[in-house]
Amino acid sequence: xxxxxxxxxxxxxxxxxxxxxxxxxxxxxxxxxxxxxxxxxxxxxxxxxxxxxxxxxxxxxxxxxxxxxxxxxxxxxxxxxxxxxxxxxxxxxxxxxxxxxxxxxxxxxxxxxxxxxxxxxxxxxxxxxxxxxxxxxxxxxxxxxxxxxxxxxxxxxxxxxxxxxxxxxxxxxxxxxxxxxxxxxxxxxxxxxxxxxxxxxxxxxxxxxxxxxxxxxxxxxxxxxxxxxxxxxxxxxxxxxxxxxxxxxxxxxxxxxxxxxxxxxxxxxxxxxxxxxxxxxxxxxxxxxxxxxxxxxxxxxxxxxxxxxxxxxxxxxxxxxxxxxxxxxxxxxxxxxxxxxxxxxxxxxxxxxxxxxxxxxxxxxxxxxxxxxxxxxxxxxxxxxx
Amino acid sequence: xxxxxxxxxxxxxxxxxxxxxxxxxxxxxxxxxxxxxxxxxxxxxxxxxxxxxxxxxxxxxxxxxxxxxxxxxxxxxxxxxxxxxxxxxxxxxxxxxxxxxxxxxxxxxxxxxxxxxxxxxxxxxxxxxxxxxxxxxxxxxxxxxxxxxxxxxxxxxxxxxxxxxxxxxxxxxxxxxxxxxxxxxxxxxxxxxxxxxxxxxxxxxxxxxxxxxxxxxxxxxxxxxxxxxxxxxxxxxxxxxxxxxxxxxxxxxxxxxxxxxxxxxxxxxxxxxxxxxxxxxxxxxxxxxxxxxxxxxxxxxxx
Amino acid sequence: xxxxxxxxxxxxxxxxxxxxxxxxxxxxxxxxxxxxxxxxxxxxxxxxxxxxxxxxxxxxxxxxxxxxxxxxxxxxxxxxxxxxxxxxxxxxxxxxxxxxxxxxxxxxxxxxxxxxxxxxxxxxxxxxxxxxxxxxxxxxxxxxxxxxxxxxxxxxxxxxxxxxxxxxxxxxxxxxxxxxxxxxxxxxxxxxxxxxxxxxxxxxxxxxxxxxxxxxxxxxxxxxxxxxxxxxxxxxxxxxxxxxxxxxxxxxxxxxxxxxxxx
Ligand SMILES: Nc1ncnc2c1ncn2[C@@H]1O[C@H](COP(=O)(O)OP(=O)(O)OP(=O)(O)O)[C@@H](O)[C@H]1O
Ligand SMILES: [Mg+2]
Numbered sequence: 001x002x003x004x005x006x007x008x009x010x011x012x013x014x015x016x017x018x019x020x021x022x023x024x025x026x027x028x029x030x031x032x033x034x035x036x037x038x039x040x041x042x043x044x045x046x047x048x049x050x051x052x053x054x055x056x057x058x059x060x061x062x063x064x065x066x067x068x069x070x071x072x073x074x075x076x077x078x079x080x081x082x083x084x085x086x087x088x089x090x091x092x093x094x095x096x097x098x099x100x101x102x103x104x105x106x107x108x109x110x111x112x113x114x115x116x117x118x119x120x121x122x123x124x125x126x127x128x129x130x131x132x133x134x135x136x137x138x139x140x141x142x143x144x145x146x147x148x149x150x151x152x153x154x155x156x157x158x159x160x161x162x163x164x165x166x167x168x169x170x171x172x173x174x175x176x177x178x179x180x181x182x183x184x185x186x187x188x189x190x191x192x193x194x195x196x197x198x199x200x201x202x203x204x205x206x207x208x209x210x211x212x213x214x215x216x217x218x219x220x221x222x223x224x225x226x227x228x229x230x231x232x233x234x235x236x237x238x239x240x241x242x243x244x245x246x247x248x249x250x251x252x253x254x255x256x257x258x259x260x261x262x263x264x265x266x267x268x269x270x271x272x273x274x275x276x277x278x279x280x281x282x283x284x285x286x287x288x289x290x291x292x293x294x295x296x297x298x299x300x301x302x303x304x305x306x307x308x309x310x311x312x313x314x315x316x317x318x319x320x321x322x323x324x325x326x327x328x329x330x331x332x333x334x335x336x337x338x339x340x341x342x343x344x345x346x347x348x349x350x351x352x353x354x355x356x357x358x359x360x361x362x363x364x365x366x367x368x369x370x371x372x373x374x375x376x377x378x379x380x381x382x383x384x385x386x
Numbered sequence: 387x388x389x390x391x392x393x394x395x396x397x398x399x400x401x402x403x404x405x406x407x408x409x410x411x412x413x414x415x416x417x418x419x420x421x422x423x424x425x426x427x428x429x430x431x432x433x434x435x436x437x438x439x440x441x442x443x444x445x446x447x448x449x450x451x452x453x454x455x456x457x458x459x460x461x462x463x464x465x466x467x468x469x470x471x472x473x474x475x476x477x478x479x480x481x482x483x484x485x486x487x488x489x490x491x492x493x494x495x496x497x498x499x500x501x502x503x504x505x506x507x508x509x510x511x512x513x514x515x516x517x518x519x520x521x522x523x524x525x526x527x528x529x530x531x532x533x534x535x536x537x538x539x540x541x542x543x544x545x546x547x548x549x550x551x552x553x554x555x556x557x558x559x560x561x562x563x564x565x566x567x568x569x570x571x572x573x574x575x576x577x578x579x580x581x582x583x584x585x586x587x588x589x590x591x592x593x594x595x596x597x598x599x600x601x602x603x604x605x606x607x608x609x610x611x612x613x614x615x616x617x618x619x620x621x622x623x624x625x626x627x628x629x630x631x632x633x634x635x636x637x638x639x640x641x642x643x644x645x646x647x648x649x650x651x652x653x654x655x656x657x658x659x660x661x662x663x664x665x666x667x668x669x670x671x672x673x674x675x676x677x678x679x680x681x682x683x684x685x686x687x688x689x
Numbered sequence: 690x691x692x693x694x695x696x697x698x699x700x701x702x703x704x705x706x707x708x709x710x711x712x713x714x715x716x717x718x719x720x721x722x723x724x725x726x727x728x729x730x731x732x733x734x735x736x737x738x739x740x741x742x743x744x745x746x747x748x749x750x751x752x753x754x755x756x757x758x759x760x761x762x763x764x765x766x767x768x769x770x771x772x773x774x775x776x777x778x779x780x781x782x783x784x785x786x787x788x789x790x791x792x793x794x795x796x797x798x799x800x801x802x803x804x805x806x807x808x809x810x811x812x813x814x815x816x817x818x819x820x821x822x823x824x825x826x827x828x829x830x831x832x833x834x835x836x837x838x839x840x841x842x843x844x845x846x847x848x849x850x851x852x853x854x855x856x857x858x859x860x861x862x863x864x865x866x867x868x869x870x871x872x873x874x875x876x877x878x879x880x881x882x883x884x885x886x887x888x889x890x891x892x893x894x895x896x897x898x899x900x901x902x903x904x905x906x907x908x909x910x911x912x913x914x915x916x917x918x919x920x921x922x923x924x925x926x927x928x929x930x931x932x933x934x935x936x937x938x939x940x941x942x943x944x945x946x947x948x949x950x951x952x
Contacts, residue, residue: 368476
């Protein structure tokens with residue numbers, strides 16, 4: 001019996017459980033298996049299952065579950081996430097990878113708001129991430145500042161910097177805004193390396209997070225269970241990611257979501273009806289960079305060290321590639337694509353060196369044959385009771 | 387006095403290179419309304435092609451003047467060929483896609499070229515020595531030292547700029563290109579082979595990158611896999627200052643950018659590490675002030 | 690005189706000129722639109738009708754002249770500011786957001802009425818949902834006047850609509866913001882004679898429902914102009930060559946010459 005034969009709520013809930021299980025299972029398998037050949041087989045099986053899932057109607061079912069029973073789905077995801085952390089509890093590397101995926105996925109959510117909704121190019125995602133990180137590093141001496149404030153400031157500074165960058169060219173149309181983010185993305189590195197105050201090429205040390213006496217650098221102990229200290233960060237980052245996922249969804253399903261889409265699709269028509277294009281462009285750009293900056297600060301505190309080499313133009317390009325691969329404007333696509341783009345090169349070592357080339361080629365191919373990406377964005381339908 | 391002239395010469399050299407790159411952007415934008423961001427990496431590709439040609443020429447024992455001709459020729463041909471291939475195979479199929487897709491496409495193509503050079507060129511991660519093929523030395527004119535190679539390269543670059551200008555404005559081929567740029571549909575109904583014309587226009591635009599790449603290698607005697615990235619950004623901004631679609635504007639933009647950089651180095655030596663940053667800030671301010679470029683007349687999109 | 694008094698002309702353009710390079714698309718054009726009338730704007734291709742609309746709605750800047758909307762000078766205002774004074778329009782070449790739903794497209798016309806506040810949109814989701822429901826009802830009612838089928842397609846992407854329904858949607862989008870004056874640029878472009886007739890009936894019906902809205906309409910089909918308009922202005926080479934009731938205008942030798950190209 002396939003899930004498609006189950007109608008209504010039960011089928012939808014089962015579908016979302018299956019999809020969550022598939023994601024969690026794939027993550028655990030890929031992260032735990034060390035042998036390269038076994039890993040290759042495992043990746044092939046996951047690819048096969050992912051190919052089958054839409055055929056069985058599971059994806060559609062999960063999607064509908066998300067629309068009709070959002071809180072049930074959120075609960076299922078929460079359970080999935082907790083079991084993931086539980087299974088990987090003392091695997092430092094695996095937890096670091098999960099954290100990295102969630103950090104990149106958050107930056108890509110920001111780019112989704114900017115590019116996917118408002119149609120603004122951002123080729124400096126890694127630079128805005130770095131801005132948040134360096135903000136946290138610069139505030140390291142201000143020990144009186146609670147870490148939550150430091151993290152928020154990372155977001156605020158990145159957002160403010162982005163707004164200053166783009167404001168002058170907001171009134172111009174088309175590609176000029178792309179130029180400023182491009183230039184920022186490319187020059188960010190060199191700027192940091194030349195700047196002694198920011199540690200030059202060697203970078204800066206950053207203290208870990210402490211919130212209300214909860215020291216994130218110590219192992220996490222819950223009852224009789226002991227977790228790697230990375231579990232602290234995974235939980236925090238997971239919470240922030242969840243918050244921003246909901247934020248992004250609320251933006252999309254609101255009047256603002258319509259305004260942003262319209263700004264992307266037809267500036268002229270929309271201004272004639274009274275929409276202030278530049279206001280919504282700066283809103284989208286600022287909001288997106290805020291997400292990147294917040295995660296940048298958390299990232300710096302998690303790795304306790306940042307250097308210019310972490311925020312290159314290549315990384316910014318990877319971020320854009322993730323958004324396109326996942327399906328422009330699709331939040332869940334972003335998460336899936338981030339897993340692929342981050343994990344694959346990290347685990348299949350022979351890819352590592354070639355990853356930028358590989359993803360560049362994948363994007364070229366995608367643009368030719370399937371520009372909508374892996375999970376295409378759906379037309380917005382405001383929920384209606386029937 | 388002499389240092390001022392030195393700065394001037396250096397700035398002229400850089401401005402010529404930037405102007406050449408900017409012309410390419412202008413041609414692509416004029417013909418297909420695209421920002422072809424792989425342009426900088428096409429430049430790198432041409433320069434590396436020239437390097438290989440130099441190695442081959444040395445192995446074959448060519449005299450030095452022939453080696454020089456050979457290097458420049460191969461640089462130009464390599465760029466033109468890859469430019470035409472990109473246009474035909476990757477840009478044209480996307481001509482009705484949203485602008486983001488097009489920009490991403492050319493950006494990823496550029497990344498692929500850059501990464502291929504880094505990964506597959508022997509010792510590609512490190513900078514490569516480019517042979518010195520021009521007469522060394524120079525002459526002294528009232529305290530100012532003029533390097534022969536600099537003068538020759540600037541002259542060659544400017545001559546090539548005029549050649550491109552002549553092709554676009556004075557030949558039948560140029561007429562076809564301008565017709566396609568004006569209105570692709572109408573040009574087609576007039577019997578112009580649209581696909582071929584676009585490919586040729588992209589080849590010509592990419593030749594400017596080949597020339598710029600060769601000039602760069604011959605002047606600085608060193609090339610590396612990522613040099614095209616920053617040159618693309620500079621060339622792109624120069625083209626924008628010039629009004630995108632106006633060849634003379636692009637050249638003015640190129641020299642202006644070089645002038646800004648030189649001014650920073652000459653007047654604020656402490657900030658010379660940031661000369662690109664400062665020059666770009668000025669460019670963004672210029673764009674904000676005159677969004678359609680310095681030379682272009684204000685046009686309006688048809689509604 | 691107070692702005693917007695009852696009997697004042699809602700739209701007065703005086704001495705408008707627009708240049709594109711060497712071309713004078715509008716040449717010292719003066720047009721006065723009276724409250725509650727349907728004004729037909731006619732003229733051969735390229736005579737400047739669309740350009741006139743573009744200047745009024747703030748997309749092109751006039752090189753000379755002045756536009757008064759309800760007594761306010763809007764000559765140098767930007768499109769979104771002009772919209773705030775109660776002007777709406779359609780476009781000659783359809784400008785829908787094709788990948789968005791019919792509902793989304795309609796709501797663009799209602800931008801000024803809907804709450805764009807962050808707190809409301811992100812936190813007060815209950816109020817937002819209620820407003821979406823009432824907006825959807827209003828949208829259905831409006832669409833149903835044009836075509837009951839269209840009302841049932843509220844959540845489909847606009848790209849799935851046929852040509853005529855797209856036109857109807859564009860007109861509804863201009864009307865849903867309850868403007869004081871609307872400019873319709875060839876609403877029937879690309880339709881057959883019967884379709885055009887039907888569409889015009891629908892437009893006139895909606896106009897009555899909206900309390901005799903002021904309309905300026907560009908239209909090539911003369912039969913329609915005769916039936917639907919109270920008055921006509923004829924343009925040629927960016928100049929007004931004639932003005933008056935359709936019957937008078939049609940009899941004018943200058944107009945005949947402009948259309949037949951008599952030398
Ligand atoms: N953005 C523009 N740039 C340059 N020229 C323009 C522009 N818009 C219009 N024109 C020119 O201005 C003149 C008037 O054009 P307009 O579109 O206003 O004519 P129209 O009366 O609407 O014609 P039609 O009946 O064909 O729609 C034409 O010669 C046209 O080519
Ligand atoms: Mg018209």
